[in-house]
Amino acid sequence: MGLFEDVSEFAQLHVAPYTVKVDRAGTFPHEAYEALKKEGHTALLVPKEYGGREGSIVDHVETCMALGSVCATTALCYMMHNVATMSIVAFGTPEQKEFYLPKIAAGELALALAFSETGTGTHFYNPEIKAEKTEGGYLLNGKKSFVTSAHYADYYLVLAANPQGEGLSVFATANNLSGMQHDDIAWDGLGMRGNASVPVYYEDVFVSDKFLIGSHGDGAGIVFNVVAPYFILGLASVYTGLSIAASTCAIEYATLRSYSDGSTLSKIETVQLHIASIFSSVSASKALTLNAAQSALDGKSDALALIISARLVASANAIDVCNHAMKVGGGHAYSKRLPLERYLRDAYAASVMAPSTDVLSVWLGKALTGQQIP
Ligand SMILES: Cc1cc2nc3c(=O)[nH]c(=O)nc-3n(C[C@H](O)[C@H](O)[C@H](O)COP(=O)(O)OP(=O)(O)OC[C@H]3O[C@@H](n4cnc5c(N)ncnc54)[C@H](O)[C@@H]3O)c2cc1C
Structure with missing residues (x-):
């Protein structure tokens, strides 16, 4: 297996x-x-x-x-x-x-990422949180806008401007340091309802030197060498998984749902077309995501372009697959007797997580035409 x-x-x-x-x-x-x-x-x-x-x-x-x-x-x-x-x-x-x-x-230990901020939104690689050098460490002041697994994760990796020069730095903060405050309004998103993402405030939070990950200025390397492949492909994977679930559910339902005359949904041509579209989209998402991962593993020069395109395709396909599946599921899907409406709500998160698919599309277009991306 x-x-x-x-x-x-x-x-x-x-x-x-x-x-x-x-x-x-x-x-x-x-x-x-x-x-x-x-x-x-x-x-x-x-x-x-x-x-x-x-x-x-x-x-x-x-x-x-x-x-x-x-x-x-x-x-x-x-x-x-x-x-x-x-x-x-x-x-x-x-x-x-x-x-x-x-x-x-x-x-x-479980870990989380505290990268995004309200002031820079989907452009999380431009953080505004302040890290100032002090005796034996740093003082953090600012706010992170979405921290998934907040409270539950033991440490959050905080992306900040490098306090000692150009570039970015990453600090690991335990989830309960003095001066840290979690917003008490719980996550109430359209989907991804259990991700527990909340804003976290840092007010004169002391972080000792040993919690600066690597060296000063390593933040850019972390963002581009680790976050880019593992996070962007991770999103492609999560939402390809979701598409697989929607596909399985739609196919099973079309096969089992029968009318009084004994005929099933799967005998209806329009339903067959929905199923064919769902299967093709899922196959494409899966193939592109696995292929991009293999390219990254093999160190291929086009790996990043493949990673970005896998996320773009997987994110769009997740919504498309769920839309088709909702049509197959009819009233049963709409009334939550099937999990398809949850899949659809969850699927909408695929494109908004930073860098959003709109931003990534622009980057991919620039990169493929020889232009600089951030
Ligand atoms: C479920 C969920 C979990 C999350 N978990 C985390 C987490 O654990 N850690 C973390 O750091 N962040 C997390 N985030 C935050 C996420 O990564 C984004 O930073 C956040 O969603 C950006 O939202 P915003 O409203 O500030 O976007 P904005 O920056 O206001 O963007 C709004 C819209 O404008 C578009 N846009 C903006 N600029 C451009 C541009 N230059 N070109 C084209 N389009 C553009 C965007 O695509 C977007 O659609 C999470 C978000 C969600 C939804």
Whole structure:
């Protein structure tokens, strides 16, 4: 059995039972996440020498896709943890690796990304939060606008302007440092209802020197070498997973739903056309996402372009697939007797997460015509 199948099996047992509750109540998927830690999935990208699985970007993609095919919210929270973990693996000092990685491998720590801010929105790579040098560390002042897994994740990676010169720096802040305040208005989004994303305020928050990830100015490397491939492909994977779920549901429903005369929906040509469109879109999302991951793993020169296009296609296809699936599901889908309306609501997040698909489209067009992108 491959990794995708393994994780799918795990997710049916440990994630699926909570998806409806998580969506309806808008609560963080605690039980599912605890199981992810317990079964070692949160250790996927941790090198073996620190007790992890030393998985590749292809493994990251397969795992996020499998989780997304059961619960996009859980998959998103998990995906962000992997991106933060990889930032430490790639840029952490030996002491930081020694501190974080064995604990992550043992399922004792979960991580989150505190990158976005209201002042720069989808352009998260231009943070305004202030990090000022002080005796033994830094004082952080500002606000992060969306932190997925807030409260639950033990550490947030905070992207800030480099306090000692050009570029960016990343600080790890425990979730409860003095001066940090989480907005008390809970996440009430259209979809991704359990991701627990809230604004976090930093007021004279002291972060000691040892919590600057890597060196000053490494933030740009973290954003472009780690966040770009792992996060952009992670999103492509989560929403390809969601498309797989919508496809499975629509095909099963079309086959099983019968009228009094014994005929099923699947005998209707229009329904067949919807199913064909759904299957083709899912296949395209899956193939592009896996291919982009393999290109990244092989260090191909066009990997970033493939990664961006995989996210663009997977995000658009997720909404398209769900729209077709909603038509197949009819009133049963609209009335929430099928999970399709949840998939559709969740799918809308695929394009807005930073950098949004609009911004990425512009970047891809520029890159392909030899122009500079940020
Ligand atoms: C479910 C969810 C979870 C999230 N979790 C996290 C998290 O864990 N950590 C984190 O840091 N952030 C997180 N975010 C924030 C996310 O990454 C974005 O930063 C945020 O959604 C941007 O919203 P905004 O309203 O400020 O966008 P704005 O910047 O106001 O953009 C509004 C619209 O304008 C478009 N636009 C803006 N500039 C351009 C341009 N130059 N070219 C073309 N189009 C443009 C955008 O595409 C967008 O559609 C999350 C968001 C969501 C929805």
